[in-house]
Amino acid sequence: MLTMRILLSFLLTILIFNCKNTKSEEKTTTADSDLSAISTKDFREFKVLDSKYIDIKELWQPFEKELESFTEDTYNSLKPLILEQNIPTIQGHIVEGKLTYEKLVKFYLYRIRKYDRENQ
Secondary structure (H helix, E strand, O other): OHHHHHHHHHHHHHHHHHHHHHHHHHHHHHHHHHHHHHHOOOHHHOOOOOOOOOOHHHHHHHHHHHHOOOOHHHHHHHHHHHOOOOHHHHHHHHHHOOOOHHHHHHHHHHHHHHHOHHHO
8 A cells, every 4th residue: 555655656746747847848849939930030021110219419419529530531441450350359459559449439439320220
């Protein structure tokens, strides 16, 4: 009788843990299929929503004076030093005097303003 109770308890424990694993596997499979559905969608299907409360001119106004002297030629001359470079390489350019932190920040501000679809 005691052996039967132990065996029954053991089987019940296995059954409970097995059911929990099955449910979590189902959730994972469902989540994976949802992610694959999203990743296969064409990018153009996603609608970009901009805030109606941001005034682009007001947003860029504090940077206008600083960016006046930053030209397209300056931007193009800094591209090889910054784009597709890792952080240690960029820091090396700064140590060597080829680049400054000020120019680095202005480069990215100029780039953001240049490629922002609202500023075109």
